[in-house]
Structure formats: C-alpha cells, structure tokens
Amino acid sequence: MNIWELIIVQPMTNILLVITMLVKNFGVAIILFTLLIKLLTIPLTAKQVKSRREMADLQNDPQYKKIMEKYKDDREKLALEQQRIYKEKGISPFSSCLPLILQMPIIFGLYQAIMRAMASTPVELLKLERIIYPFLDVNKIIPIQNRFLWMDLGQPERLYVFGIGIPVLAILVVLTSWLQTKAMETPDAGGDASVAATTNSMNLMMPLFMGYLAYQYSAGLALYFVISNLSTMLIYALMGEMNWKKLIPSKKDEVVSKKVIETTLISEDNDEEVQEKQIKSSARPSARSAAKKMRPKKMKK
Amino acid sequence: MKTKYLKILLLAIISLFLLVGCAGGPLAQSTPGLNANDTHVFLSAVNKVYKIDLENGMEVWRYPADNTRMVTYAPVMFQDEEFIFGDMFNKLHKLNIDNPLQKSWESTDAKGWYQAKVAESDGIVIAPNTDRNIYAFNSNDGSLLWKHEDNFAFISEPLIIGQTVIISSQNHKILFLDLKTGNEKDQPLDMQGAVMAAPYYIEETGYIYVGSLGNEFIAIDAKSHKIAWRYDGSIEKLSGIWAKPIYLQGQLIFNDDKGNIASVDPYSGKENWVMLEQGKMLAGLAAVNDNSFIVAAEDGSIKLFDIDRKPLLQFNIEKATIYTTPLVTEKLILIAPVGAEYTLYAYPIETTGMPQWTFKPTK
Numbered sequence: 001m002n003i004w005e006l007i008i009v010q011p012m013t014n015i016l017l018v019i020t021m022l023v024k025n026f027g028v029a030i031i032l033f034t035l036l037i038k039l040l041t042i043p044l045t046a047k048q049v050k051s052r053r054e055m056a057d058l059q060n061d062p063q064y065k066k067i068m069e070k071y072k073d074d075r076e077k078l079a080l081e082q083q084r085i086y087k088e089k090g091i092s093p094f095s096s097c098l099p100l101i102l103q104m105p106i107i108f109g110l111y112q113a114i115m116r117a118m119a120s121t122p123v124e125l126l127k128l129e130r131i132i133y134p135f136l137d138v139n140k141i142i143p144i145q146n147r148f149l150w151m152d153l154g155q156p157e158r159l160y161v162f163g164i165g166i167p168v169l170a171i172l173v174v175l176t177s178w179l180q181t182k183a184m185e186t187p188d189a190g191g192d193a194s195v196a197a198t199t200n201s202m203n204l205m206m207p208l209f210m211g212y213l214a215y216q217y218s219a220g221l222a223l224y225f226v227i228s229n230l231s232t233m234l235i236y237a238l239m240g241e242m243n244w245k246k247l248i249p250s251k252k253d254e255v256v257s258k259k260v261i262e263t264t265l266i267s268e269d270n271d272e273e274v275q276e277k278q279i280k281s282s283a284r285p286s287a288r289s290a291a292k293k294m295r296p297k298k299m300k301k
Numbered sequence: 302m303k304t305k306y307l308k309i310l311l312l313a314i315i316s317l318f319l320l321v322g323c324a325g326g327p328l329a330q331s332t333p334g335l336n337a338n339d340t341h342v343f344l345s346a347v348n349k350v351y352k353i354d355l356e357n358g359m360e361v362w363r364y365p366a367d368n369t370r371m372v373t374y375a376p377v378m379f380q381d382e383e384f385i386f387g388d389m390f391n392k393l394h395k396l397n398i399d400n401p402l403q404k405s406w407e408s409t410d411a412k413g414w415y416q417a418k419v420a421e422s423d424g425i426v427i428a429p430n431t432d433r434n435i436y437a438f439n440s441n442d443g444s445l446l447w448k449h450e451d452n453f454a455f456i457s458e459p460l461i462i463g464q465t466v467i468i469s470s471q472n473h474k475i476l477f478l479d480l481k482t483g484n485e486k487d488q489p490l491d492m493q494g495a496v497m498a499a500p501y502y503i504e505e506t507g508y509i510y511v512g513s514l515g516n517e518f519i520a521i522d523a524k525s526h527k528i529a530w531r532y533d534g535s536i537e538k539l540s541g542i543w544a545k546p547i548y549l550q551g552q553l554i555f556n557d558d559k560g561n562i563a564s565v566d567p568y569s570g571k572e573n574w575v576m577l578e579q580g581k582m583l584a585g586l587a588a589v590n591d592n593s594f595i596v597a598a599e600d601g602s603i604k605l606f607d608i609d610r611k612p613l614l615q616f617n618i619e620k621a622t623i624y625t626t627p628l629v630t631e632k633l634i635l636i637a638p639v640g641a642e643y644t645l646y647a648y649p650i651e652t653t654g655m656p657q658w659t660f661k662p663t664k
Contacts, residue, residue, distance in 0.1 A: 120431060120454055121414075121416065121456070122332060122416070122456060122497060122543065122583070122624070123332060123583070123624060125495075125497065126541075126543070126558065126583050126624075129514065129541050129558070130581075139494065139514060139515075139541070140473075140493065140494050140514070140515055142495060142514065143453060143454070143471050143495055145452060145453070147452070
C-alpha cells in the first residue's frame with residue numbers, strides 16, 4: 001500500500017464505512033461524510049476567503065492602483081513594487097491558493113473512498129476488505145447496499161419517466177456548479193475584460209465538465225458533487241462571500257456581457273487601442289463597469 | 302491570443318486535477334476465467350475467449366475474432382458440442398465449441414455483468430448477474446424462463462442439486478430456489494457475512510460446504526437446508542473465504558484470503574490440521590492427484606503439499622498476481638495470473654516448476 005492510500009484513502013474509506021454502518025444507508029453516509037469533510041476543512045476555507053478579501057481590497061487601494069498605472073509598461077519593476085506592497089500589508093498572493101491546494105488531497109481522497117466503498121467485482125471487493133481496519137467490525141457490511149432513493153449508487157444515475165432516462169443528478173451537478181461559480185465570483189475578477197471573458201467561459205465550461213463526469217460515472221460520485229457544491233455554497237454564504245445578485249439575470253447584464261465578449265474579440269484581433277484601454281481599466285472594480293466605460297469609446301471609434 | 306492560451310491552460314490544469322482524482326478509483330478488474338475439456342483449455346481474459354490446445358498451448362481460435370467490443374472473465378460452461386458464457390456487456394452467449402461463429406443464441410435480457418460461470422441442468426441454464434437477478438434460460442433457444450431478484454449483485458457460480466438451485470448471495474444468505482420456477486423452495490439460510498464463494502456439494506456426505514466474509518465456514522444439510530456444522534478449529538478468526546474447498550482422501554480442505562488452510566472431517570467439521578498464513582489468497586486450492594494439492598498465493602508463489610501438509614515443491618511466477626484458482630487437467634496444472642509475462646502457464650502434473658508451455662495472446 002502506498003503512502004497516499006495509507007494516509008488518505010484508507011482512513012477515509014474506513015470512516016465512510018463506519019458511517020454507513022451507523023446510518024445503514026450508503027447514500028445518507030455519502031451525504032454525511034461529505035458534510036463532515038466540508039466542516040473539517042472550514043478553517044482552510046476561511047483562510048482562503050480571508051486572503052481573497054485582502055487581495056480584492058488591495059485592488060481598490062489607491063497606492064496599489066497608482067503603482068499599477070505607473071509601471072504598466074515595466075513588468076519587472078511592477079512585480080518588485082507589488083512584492084513590496086504585499087510585504088508592507090502582510091499579504092501573501094499565494095495564500096488564497098494554498099488552502100485550495102491543501103484541500104485537493106482531501107477532496108480526491110473523499111472521491112476515492114466513495115469509489116472504493118462501492119466495490120462490485122471480486123477483486124475490488126477483496127481490495128476493499130483488505131483496507132478495512134481490523135479493529136473495526138465493518139467487514140460484515142460489505143458489499144455496501146448501493147440503492148438510494150431511485151438510484152443505484154454504483155451505476156450512472158437515470159430517473160425513468162415514461163421510459164425516458166433523465167439524468168437528474170447530472171443536471172443538478174451542472175446547476176449547482178454553475179450557481180456556485182457564479183455566486184462566488186470575485187468582484188474584481190472581471191476588472192480586465194479579457195479576464196472577465198475567460199472567467200465567463202470557465203464558469204460555463206466547468207459546470208458542463210462536472211455534469212459530464214456525473215452523467216458518465218456512478219451516481220455516488222454525482223451525489224457527492226451535488227452535496228459538495230451545496231455545502232460549499234452554504235459555507236461561503238455564512239461567511240458573507242456569496243453574491244446572490246449575480247444569479248439574477250437582467251437585460252442590462254446580457255447587454256454588458258455581450259459587449260465584454262465583443263471587446264475581447266476585438267482586442268484579440270490586435271486592436272491596440274482597445275487593449276490599452278483594457279489595461280488601464282484593469283484596476284476597475286467590475287466587468288460591468290469596465291464594459292460600460294469602454295462602450296462609448298468604441299462607438300466613437 | 303493570450304486569453305485563448307490562458308483558457309486552454311486553465312482547463313487543462315483543472316481537467317488534470319479531476320482526472321487524477323478519477324483515475325485513482327477502482328477499475329472494473331476481475332479474474333481470468335478457466336475451464337477445460339479433454340483436449341482444450343478455454344481462457345476468458347479481458348476482451349476475448351481463447352480456445353487453446355492442451356498439448357502445445359497453441360491458440361485454436363479466439364472469440365470474438367474481430368474488434369467487437371466485449372469484456373469477459375467468466376469461465377465457460379460446456380454443454381455437449383457447445384459452450385455458454387456471459388460477458389460484461391450484459392450478454393450471455395451459446396456458441397459452438399469448434400466454430401464460435403456458429404451461434405446457437407445470445408441473450409440480452411440482463412442489465413448487468415455476468416461475472417460467474419453459469420450452471421445447467423434439465424435444459425435450464427442458471428446465470429447469476431450483477432443486476433441483482435439470477436436468470437434462468439431455456440438451454441435450447443435462450444428464451445428467458447424466470448428471474449429471481451435480490452438486493453445485491455450475484456457473482457458466484459450456482460449449484461444445482463436435483464430440482465434445487467443453491468446460490469450464494471452477497472446479502473449474507475444462501476438461497477434455495479426451484480429450478481423450474483425460480484421461487485424460493487426454502488427459507489434463505491442466514492450467514493454472518495456476504496457469501497462470495499460458490500457452494501460445494503459432496504454427494505457422499507450429503508452436505509453443501511461454503512464460507513463467507515463473516516469469518517465462517519459451514520456445512521449445510523442438502524436435504525433440510527439447515528447448518529450441519531460450523532468450523533470451530535484452531536484458526537482463531539477465519540478471514541474472508543472466496544473459494545470452494547477441495548475434497549481429497551476423505552479430507553475437506555479450505556482456505557481463507559489470509560492464506561490460512563484447514564483440513565477438516567467433512568461429516569463433523571473436526572479439524573485434522575491447519576497451516577497458518579501461507580500468503581494472501583483469493584484463489585482456491587486445487588487437487589493435483591489423490592495425494593497432493595496446489596496452493597496459488599496472490600504474490601505469484603505456487604506451493605505443492607501432500608495430503609498431510611508436507612511441502613513438496615515451491616516455485617514462483619515472476620511479477621504475477623494470482624486471483625484465479627488453478628485448474629488441473631489429466632496431465633497439466635494451469636495457472637492464469639495477471640500482470641505476468643504470460644496469460645496462461647501450463648505445468649506438467651509431475652511438475653518441477655518449469656512450465657510445459659505458456660500462452661500469450663498475439664495481437
């Protein structure tokens with residue numbers, strides 16, 4: 001057994017099996033286990049949120065804006081000055097990534113534990129039996145009963161209505177992933193129109209990609225995705241980090257986002273003037289305002 | 302252009318993270334299936350069934366010969382000039398032994414995988430499936446006669462005694478079904494854990510023998526379907542039992558997955574001897590002749606013992622992981638490991654550890 005298995009997958013699988021034994025339902029166990037892991041990683045999430053806030057505040061700091069403007073043509077100097085400000089203000093630009101990176105093994109471990117517990121072939125079952133701690137009396141509950149509501153957690157999920165298989169969980173995964181990424185978007189992410197466009201496309205691609213995984217793989221994994229998304233949204237909401245207004249589409253938003261995309265396309269076609277305007281607008285607070293400010297100039301042109 | 306690259310890079314990184322996570326999960330692995338008649342061995346491995354000459358290890362045919370998608374690990378079952386096997390694409394096939402392109406029938410009634418060898422009696426084929434059903438088909442035309450549903454996948458070979466189908470259930474039970482109707486003939490027998498091993502019947506004793514993952518090995522009266530005895534020997538805590546026992550010179554010998562091997566009296570369960578922890582073992586034991594048996598451990602080590610557990614020979618298949626119980630024919634001991642240089646190793650009965658031939662499918 002390798003270190004990854006020993007430190008991450010084995011303990012997680014055993015905890016999941018113990019929860020399953022206690023609640024006597026694997027679907028409920030996946031939900032509880034996902035919530036438990038989310039609770040345990042709250043300190044990391046809080047640290048990540050704090051760093052995000054600090055970085056967002058810094059974007060609006062006059063001194064920082066001034067430096068951005070002053071050294072916009074000298075990347076080396078700009079980097080040095082940025083480092084100095086980070087040091088002065090006690091901000092680490094990577095501290096918002098670090099908690100995320102630390103959470104990665106836990107998230108993958110959680111996924112692997114769920115997949116491991118859903119063993120169905122003899123070899124998979126044997127491997128599952130072998131990683132159960134001898135002091136736990138959980139080997140008597142394997143193989144796990146995979147039925148939960150209308151789902152077989154070991155198979156891709158479909159709800160059959162009049163003979164048509166509807167992938168309810170995959171749809172929920174896409175929806176919750178989109179809601180999550182949309183509502184948790186950093187306000188400054190779109191300061192630069194090209195970054196805003198990238199963020200927009202990522203916000204669409206990621207939920208679709210997650211939905212594809214949920215559609216193709218077992219329902220247990222899809223269930224985990226949904227619960228994970230919902231719990232993340234809840235945790236962020238409690239920390240005041242959810243921007244619910246972003247979820248309500250308005251005509252104004254549609255026009256603005258179209259303009260942002262148009263502007264980006266123009267900038268990609270080497271329109272230097274527009275690009276310059278975009279750089280100038282990079283310190284501005286949102287994609288919406290950036291687009292608004294760019295619109296008249298583009299029309300003038 | 303930079304934005305475009307940034308997008309691709311970001312997507313690639315995220316996809317990589319996700320796929321690394323996904324790849325760590327268990328794969329649909331299983332154990333190669335083996336069965337032999339007088340002249341040929343039939344190997345079910347990954348995506349083909351191979352018919353191999355027992356004399357020289359030459360491939361006679363493979364099915365499917367083309368790139369038709371199929372995954373199979375279930376050993377074939379012979380019926381006259383034909384053979385039946387199931388695959389992991391929910392199909393059960395009945396084909397001609399000499400020419401597999403001559404297909405008698407193919408059933409697509411099941412929704413899950415066929416992982417176990419099927420059984421046949423009175424023109425009825427009993428096929429366990431992972432879709433939680435046991436299926437019964439008309440052996441002549443493949444029409445579905447009945448199906449019996451339970452709460453878990455069925456992955457072990459059924460046993461048919463007279464008009465009763467006896468089948469292990471992962472739902473901690475042994476089921477007794479009517480061969481003709483699929484109805485329960487008797488109350489299921491409760492076990493302490495999931496039953497992965499196929500039941501084994503000795504007509505002479507009138508008992509059915511089986512172990513489970515719940516640290517137990519029992520004998521069941523084939524008539525009353527009640528427990529006749531339960532192993533209570535010197536192995537303090539039996540580990541999971543995945544394979545059938547063997548019956549040799551009046552001794553019933555079984556093993557658990559930690560490699561504990563016990564010989565008991567088949568009538569009373571009284572222990573004759575034990576050998577502790579001979580290596581991790583999913584595969585069962587195989588009788589080589591009246592006086593010896595072979596043990597194939599998961600790490601590729603092969604041991605030969607006489608009936609009084611005296612070691613006769615030990616050798617190793619390099620890089621092999623063995624999950625499949627060795628198959629012994631009149632002249633050969635056949636071992637189908639995974640991960641080794643060859644897919645099948647054939648040793649002479651009077652083996653010295655040197656294979657008589659090996660088989661590896663050509664591309």
